[in-house]
Amino acid sequence: MNLPTFLGGVHPPEGKALTENKPIENLFPNEPEEFIYPLSQHLGAPCAAIVKKGDRVLVGQKIADSEAFVSAPIFSGVSGVVKEIAPRMTIPGSLDPCIVIENDGKYEKAPSLFEELGRNPSPDQYVKFVRAAGIVGMGGATFPTHVKLSPPKDRAIKWIIINGAECEPFLNCDNRLMIEEPDEILKGLEYVLQIFPQAQGVIALENNKPEAIKILTERNANSRIKIMPHKVKYPQGAEKMLIWSVTGQEIPQVPALPADVGCIIFNTRTIWQIYQAIAHGSPVTERIITVSGDAVNNPKNLRVPLGISVKDLIVECDGFIEDPVKVIAGGPMMGLAMRSLDVPVVKGTSGILALSKKLAYLSEESACIRCGKCIEACPIHLEPTKLDHLVRLRDYESFEAHGGMNCIECGSCAYSCPASRHLTQSYKAGKAAINAKRQQAAKAAKEAAAKLEAEKKVEQKVEVKN
Amino acid sequence: MTKLTVSTSPHIHSDFTTRKIMSMVIAALAPAGIVGIYFLGIRALLVIIACIAASVLSEYLWQKIMKQKSTVGDLSAVLTGLLIAYNLPPTIPLHMAICGCVFAIIVVKQFYGGIGCNIVNPALAARAMMLISWPVAMTTWTLNGISGATPLSGMKAGMISDMPSCWNLLVGNMGGCIGETCGVLLILGGAYLVWENVISWRIPVVYIFTAAILSGIFNHGGDAHFMYEIFTGGLLLGAIYMATDYTTSPMTAKGQYIYAFGCGLLTALIRTWGGYPEGVSFSILIMNVAVPLIDKYTEPRILGAPKSNFFKRMGAK
Numbered sequence: 001m002n003l004p005t006f007l008g009g010v011h012p013p014e015g016k017a018l019t020e021n022k023p024i025e026n027l028f029p030n031e032p033e034e035f036i037y038p039l040s041q042h043l044g045a046p047c048a049a050i051v052k053k054g055d056r057v058l059v060g061q062k063i064a065d066s067e068a069f070v071s072a073p074i075f076s077g078v079s080g081v082v083k084e085i086a087p088r089m090t091i092p093g094s095l096d097p098c099i100v101i102e103n104d105g106k107y108e109k110a111p112s113l114f115e116e117l118g119r120n121p122s123p124d125q126y127v128k129f130v131r132a133a134g135i136v137g138m139g140g141a142t143f144p145t146h147v148k149l150s151p152p153k154d155r156a157i158k159w160i161i162i163n164g165a166e167c168e169p170f171l172n173c174d175n176r177l178m179i180e181e182p183d184e185i186l187k188g189l190e191y192v193l194q195i196f197p198q199a200q201g202v203i204a205l206e207n208n209k210p211e212a213i214k215i216l217t218e219r220n221a222n223s224r225i226k227i228m229p230h231k232v233k234y235p236q237g238a239e240k241m242l243i244w245s246v247t248g249q250e251i252p253q254v255p256a257l258p259a260d261v262g263c264i265i266f267n268t269r270t271i272w273q274i275y276q277a278i279a280h281g282s283p284v285t286e287r288i289i290t291v292s293g294d295a296v297n298n299p300k301n302l303r304v305p306l307g308i309s310v311k312d313l314i315v316e317c318d319g320f321i322e323d324p325v326k327v328i329a330g331g332p333m334m335g336l337a338m339r340s341l342d343v344p345v346v347k348g349t350s351g352i353l354a355l356s357k358k359l360a361y362l363s364e365e366s367a368c369i370r371c372g373k374c375i376e377a378c379p380i381h382l383e384p385t386k387l388d389h390l391v392r393l394r395d396y397e398s399f400e401a402h403g404g405m406n407c408i409e410c411g412s413c414a415y416s417c418p419a420s421r422h423l424t425q426s427y428k429a430g431k432a433a434i435n436a437k438r439q440q441a442a443k444a445a446k447e448a449a450a451k452l453e454a455e456k457k458v459e460q461k462v463e464v465k466n
Numbered sequence: 467m468t469k470l471t472v473s474t475s476p477h478i479h480s481d482f483t484t485r486k487i488m489s490m491v492i493a494a495l496a497p498a499g500i501v502g503i504y505f506l507g508i509r510a511l512l513v514i515i516a517c518i519a520a521s522v523l524s525e526y527l528w529q530k531i532m533k534q535k536s537t538v539g540d541l542s543a544v545l546t547g548l549l550i551a552y553n554l555p556p557t558i559p560l561h562m563a564i565c566g567c568v569f570a571i572i573v574v575k576q577f578y579g580g581i582g583c584n585i586v587n588p589a590l591a592a593r594a595m596m597l598i599s600w601p602v603a604m605t606t607w608t609l610n611g612i613s614g615a616t617p618l619s620g621m622k623a624g625m626i627s628d629m630p631s632c633w634n635l636l637v638g639n640m641g642g643c644i645g646e647t648c649g650v651l652l653i654l655g656g657a658y659l660v661w662e663n664v665i666s667w668r669i670p671v672v673y674i675f676t677a678a679i680l681s682g683i684f685n686h687g688g689d690a691h692f693m694y695e696i697f698t699g700g701l702l703l704g705a706i707y708m709a710t711d712y713t714t715s716p717m718t719a720k721g722q723y724i725y726a727f728g729c730g731l732l733t734a735l736i737r738t739w740g741g742y743p744e745g746v747s748f749s750i751l752i753m754n755v756a757v758p759l760i761d762k763y764t765e766p767r768i769l770g771a772p773k774s775n776f777f778k779r780m781g782a783k
Contacts, residue, residue: 010480012478012480013478093472169478240769240770244769250769250770251769251770252770252771253768253770253771256770324470325470325471326470326471326472326473326477327470328477332475332476332477332478333475333476333477333478334475334476335475335477336475337470337471337472337473337474337475337477338470338472339470339472340470353477355477355478359478360471360477360478362471362473363479363483366484366537366540366581367537367579367580367581367582367583368582369484369487369542369581369582369712369713370582370712370713370715370717371487371712371717372712372716372717372718373482375717375718375766379769380768380769380770381766381767381768381769382766382768383717383718383765383766385717402765403768403771406768406769406770409475411475411476414476414479415476415478415479415480416480416482417479418482418483418484418486418487419483419484419582420479420483422474424474424475424476425473425474428474
């Protein structure tokens with residue numbers, strides 16, 4: 001069978017077998033312990049705390065919010081007392097402002113979103129519910145979902161694509177969710193299709209999830225929804241790859257967005273949250289996490305309240321077989337390496353992986369031999385080795401001219417490089433340098449404009465005086 | 467618990483390394499060399515050992531003197547030595563072979579910055595240097611104690627009756643360099659490398675067929691079967707193992723087609739009208755030098771970029 005796919009990409013070892021047949025288990029600790037909620041769990045403006053030290057909070061109670069459009073409120077995953085609002089270590093390894101809640105183990109629920117927004121919302125109210133529920137891209141990108149649901153008026157949305165590809169090795173949280181709660185996902189998609197009456201719904205998965213494909217196909221009764229298996233290849237779940245293989249369209253170069261080609265993409269868990277928000281008025285208070293890797297004793301798929309410590313997850317999985325060299329939040333291709341396990345789970349944490357020395361990538365760089373494997377691997381069709389060279393020369397202008405800003409940081413090039421060049425690291429540095437430069441230029445332009453304005457005013461005053 | 471390592475993604479890596487690639491190419495080349503030793507005598511083995519030793523030693527000493535990190539472990543010097551030996555007649559005096567290896571490693575490879583930075587293939591540059599410096603020693607062939615012309619020079623001279631039989635042609639029982647005679651094993655080794663995704667089929671296939679077809683059109687071999695065009699001289703060794711050298715061949719698919727066609731065209735031209743019987747070394751060397759230019763004009767189109775035509779892009783640059 002000729003399954004849809006894209007050009008480029010790599011085939012990393014899947015590692016899915018460790019957890020693919022393990023049903024989701026609940027982990028809701030009853031002992032008093034700290035649950036930590038960073039004020040920034042999404043792309044966009046950080047939130048401000050709306051509770052204070054000593055307040056009692058309930059499960060699903062809003063504890064932080066922001067006025068900004070590109071932002072999403074944060075909810076407590078446990079009931080208990082606010083212990084403090086202070087900087088704590090988070091997954092990226094930095095100290096960020098956090099709300100610390102002492103869990104009382106009762107899991108008392110706060111009133112649903114319906115109390116505030118009314119029951120049985122109509123489709124034009126859905127976006128408001130999504131915003132109120134604090135939904136962000138749960139696959140890890142954490143882009144606020146209500147922003148995606150509000151595309152510019154001149155963009156006709158023709159495709160709503162549910163990303164169930166889960167192309168990252170080891171992860172199974174989306175796979176298990178599709179197997180165990182297919183109806184919620186289908187209904188969530190139906191809600192979104194009601195917002196966009198012209199759109200076709202697609203659930204895209206990789207062909208290595210036969211159980212999920214079967215169950216979704218059986219349960220789907222809606223002619224506007226299509227279940228679409230794809231070839232197994234990393235990074236099938238990247239936005240640009242998915243749009244290309246589902247619709248045959250290429251997203252123009254940066255800064256174009258999926259909406260520019262009539263597409264909106266949601267992660268499986270995101271669409272599940274949309275269902276929960278609209279059908280039950282529930283906000284984002286928990287998530288499913290795959291705890292896996294070759295250094296974990298008993299890999300599992302866990303449903304946990306947000307804010308729980310990563311250490312608790314590891315303990316629940318019976319600890320480590322051997323000391324891991326790396327512990328990663330997310331998948332091994334794009335995830336973040338953590339420096340401590342005393343960090344909280346946030347909305348975008350899809351997996352916790354502990355890798356042994358055997359698997360973790362630690363090899364030393366050697367010279368590029370121009371083999372072209374990175375060019376073959378790049379799903380965006382860049383020339384990674386050339387871009388790497390330009391970044392090392394700090395020639396950011398040429399980096400940009402050769403399309404460096406289009407890099408999606410999927411890691412395919414670095415994965416396949418025989419010389420172990422730290423290619424992805426280079427592009428991250430190059431992109432950061434260019435973004436910093438742009439911000440600086442924008443700031444300078446703003447200041448110059450302000451200065452000009454001030455001078456004009458002075459001149460006018462002088463003229464008036466004269 | 468021990469300290470955790472923090473670094474950027476990706477956190478896993480394919481098991482393809484420079485060293486693994488080099489050892490796979492060496493493994494692919496080995497059978498043809500063994501058959502070469504069988505037909506050409508034990509002296510061939512001596513030449514192979516001398517070349518590998520000289521290459522590795524000159525790389526090691528150069529990096530020691532220049533206080534650089536040693537790259538001997540990546541096995542690329544071993545491969546260079548092996549390829550030089552495969553390109554020499556078994557009767558070559560050893561001091562000449564060693565000179566060639568030192569030239570390849572130090573002048574062609576290290577002067578330009580070591581592995582990945584040389585602009586031409588070190589083994590071929592060494593062969594070209596030796597061909598010019600010691601033309602007689604480089605073109606004296608003995609088979610079973612009788613010296614004679616190689617089939618390729620015989621073809622050029624129109625001595626078709628002296629040609630080896632088709633069987634001898636395939637298995638390599640004919641005059642020639644140590645590693646270039648056993649066509650069947652060279653092709654099998656190449657197939658293994660393509661299967662293992664070390665090289666792509668593009669350069670060898672396009673190169674070999676371009677050379678064979680154009681030689682036919684140019685009427686180079688006269689009445690000789692076109693199989694002679696493929697199985698004699700260094701065409702197979704050059705097209706499969708030397709034109710595909712990563713560092714000196716284009717990185718994109720489009721570039722590889724252009725490069726391979728160029729190699730084939732030049733080989734046919736030199737074989738038919740050139741002063742030397744052997745066109746492969748010079749063709750590949752010339753195309754090596756053209757690689758930066760080919761790379762520049764065959765940049766892949768970035769996903770989502772407007773589709774531009776070739777001439778527009780030429781103008782834009």
